[in-house]
Amino acid sequence: MRVFDPHIHMTSRTTDDYRRMAANGVRAVVEPAFWLGQPRTSPGSFADYFDSLLGWEPYRASQFGVRHHATLALNPKEANDPRCKGVLDLLPRYLDKDGVVAVGEIGYDSMTPAEDEAFAAQLELAVRFELPALVHTPHRDKAAGTRRTLDVVAASGIAPGLVAVDHLNEVTVAPVRESGCWAGFSIYPETKMSPPRMVEILKEYGTERMLVNSAADWGHSDPLLTVETGRAMLAAGFTADDVDRVLWRNPVEFYGQSGRLDLSETGTPESAYAGSSIARGGS
Numbered sequence: 001m002r003v004f005d006p007h008i009h010m011t012s013r014t015t016d017d018y019r020r021m022a023a024n025g026v027r028a029v030v031e032p033a034f035w036l037g038q039p040r041t042s043p044g045s046f047a048d049y050f051d052s053l054l055g056w057e058p059y060r061a062s063q064f065g066v067r068h069h070a071t072l073a074l075n076p077k078e079a080n081d082p083r084c085k086g087v088l089d090l091l092p093r094y095l096d097k098d099g100v101v102a103v104g105e106i107g108y109d110s111m112t113p114a115e116d117e118a119f120a121a122q123l124e125l126a127v128r129f130e131l132p133a134l135v136h137t138p139h140r141d142k143a144a145g146t147r148r149t150l151d152v153v154a155a156s157g158i159a160p161g162l163v164a165v166d167h168l169n170e171v172t173v174a175p176v177r178e179s180g181c182w183a184g185f186s187i188y189p190e191t192k193m194s195p196p197r198m199v200e201i202l203k204e205y206g207t208e209r210m211l212v213n214s215a216a217d218w219g220h221s222d223p224l225l226t227v228e229t230g231r232a233m234l235a236a237g238f239t240a241d242d243v244d245r246v247l248w249r250n251p252v253e254f255y256g257q258s259g260r261l262d263l264s265e266t267g268t269p270e271s272a273y274a275g276s277s278i279a280r281g282g283s
């Protein structure tokens with residue numbers, strides 16, 4: 001099984017996680033810029049963070065044979081802090097860079113006017129830079145938040161095929177499918193979406209335009225839940241080709257629209273994992 005995790009916050013994970021991911025077939029990741037816990041007080045600390053998502057983190061990943069890309073944005077939560085507004089002026093310079101495969105994560109946290117403004121401005125940037133957009137939906141008030149998200153996406157004029165609406169569940173999947181946007185699901189150990197629930201959604205809606213991620217971050221999360229979902233799909237009767245489509249070809253297709261995906265080998269010697277169950281050579 002080869003796995004591309006389309007939404008994972010490796011900044012908050014250890015190198016042991018990279019090791020376990022590589023040993024279980026995770027060969028590529030996309031790390032969206034997000035909230036780091038401690039509030040940032042100036043655009044300068046975003047610049048350093050963006051540089052680390054484009055420099056240090058891909059280097060760290062490459063040591064484990066994992067290809068790392070990033071999506072950059074002013075996240076919805078910090079869009080509410082006037083001290084961070086200048087990040088919107090920094091973004092054009094960064095969106096030109098090679099490792100950036102989308103604008104994100106953007107969208108709503110508490111659905112405030114400041115979030116409206118940052119969301120619309122960054123969808124405009126996605127259009128201008130011809131990049132996909134990765135859109136976060138709020139964890140509270142999910143149904144209303146998702147409807148409003150889809151309205152803003154439609155009003156922006158961006159092609160729905162360039163937008164992934166993430167953190168969906170049984171309640172929010174249908175409107176996103178109808179919109180023509182990609183549907184993203186974050187699989188968590190306890191709360192929200194689980195591998196068995198994800199399998200049921202795939203049975204009902206099919207595998208097209210579906211993205212499954214572990215979203216692993218500072219909270220209780222598990223970077224191997226993409227792999228677990230693949231195993232649960234196989235156990236439920238999906239074919240290996242179905243699993244490959246959801247866990248590899250779909251994210252490649254979605255982020256490939258940036259023209260910047262690099263899935264070549266990272267140069268880590270195969271022998272580094274000799275004797276382990278690593279599946280880098282197979283699918």
Ligand SMILES: [Zn+2]
Pocket residue numbers: 007009032034105215
């Ligand atoms: Zn996230």
